[in-house]
Amino acid sequence: MIWQLDLLLLTLVVICAVAAITVRDLLAATVIFSVYSFLMCLLWAEMGAVDVALTEATVGAGVSSILFIATILHTSRRSKD
Amino acid sequence: MKDHYTLPQDRPIGPSLIIELSCRILIPFIQLFALYVIAHGHYSPGGGFQGGVLLGASYILMAIAFDQKTSMRFFPLRANTALAGTGVFLYTGTGLACALLGGLFLDYSALEPLFPPLGPVEWRSMGIFIVEVGVGLAVMSIMVSLFWDLASGGKMDKGL
Numbered sequence: 001m002i003w004q005l006d007l008l009l010l011t012l013v014v015i016c017a018v019a020a021i022t023v024r025d026l027l028a029a030t031v032i033f034s035v036y037s038f039l040m041c042l043l044w045a046e047m048g049a050v051d052v053a054l055t056e057a058t059v060g061a062g063v064s065s066i067l068f069i070a071t072i073l074h075t076s077r078r079s080k081d
Numbered sequence: 082m083k084d085h086y087t088l089p090q091d092r093p094i095g096p097s098l099i100i101e102l103s104c105r106i107l108i109p110f111i112q113l114f115a116l117y118v119i120a121h122g123h124y125s126p127g128g129g130f131q132g133g134v135l136l137g138a139s140y141i142l143m144a145i146a147f148d149q150k151t152s153m154r155f156f157p158l159r160a161n162t163a164l165a166g167t168g169v170f171l172y173t174g175t176g177l178a179c180a181l182l183g184g185l186f187l188d189y190s191a192l193e194p195l196f197p198p199l200g201p202v203e204w205r206s207m208g209i210f211i212v213e214v215g216v217g218l219a220v221m222s223i224m225v226s227l228f229w230d231l232a233s234g235g236k237m238d239k240g241l
Contacts, residue, residue: 029099041234047144049124050126051127051128051131053126053127054118054127054131055131055134058131058135058138059134061136063134063137063141063224065140066138066141067228070228070231070232070241071231074231074234081096
């Protein structure tokens with residue numbers, strides 16, 4: 001546990017979370033969400049929960065963003081609201 | 082972003098030699114690492130779910146880099162359905178076998194009469210391994226079929 005690293009990662013996670021729901025382009029939101037997942041993975045690995053970190057890296061940053069992109073390519077890329 | 086959105090098949094992007102060659106090299110190592118994650122799930126970080134997702138991701142990478150047809154040639158739809166069923170059957174079958182042999186549901190030490198020289202402690206490790214393999218098979222099939230369905234709009238023909 002290095003609290004400076006924790007604080008840095010947590011700040012970046014919050015910034016990514018706010019950016020992912022405010023950005024208008026859905027593809028950009030997907031990429032930011034993938035970055036958010038990877039930062040959460042780093043945070044969990046840093047806190048000692050390596051198993052959860054591995055799950056987050058494979059599912060959150062890997063497969064779910066691919067599924068989002070596949071869905072966006074078949075629907076609209078622009079957000080209506 | 083300014084131009085109108087076009088369907089993937091209308092874009093002037095052909096097959097790329099660099100992407101195909103690097104995926105050809107990368108995919109076997111991803112699958113080997115996934116098998117390692119499944120097999121060492123009860124000693125080290127990882128397990129059936131993570132290994133299954135990695136195995137599924139290798140086929141998803143194949144479908145992205147080449148074609149959905151290529152991915153479905155290496156992992157046919159019938160095998161996908163069969164493996165998903167096999168995974169669920171392995172999980173519940175192990176649990177029910179424990180219950181039938183006198184223990185609780187998923188109490189692996191009750192499996193000892195199947196092969197007594199191992200002993201209850203080794204059987205516990207063995208039972209976790211069997212269950213992890215089942216979870217890995219089911220998760221791999223479901224992840225790959227989720228991507229196929231989403232990428233081809235449920236038609237299972239062309240993909241992205």
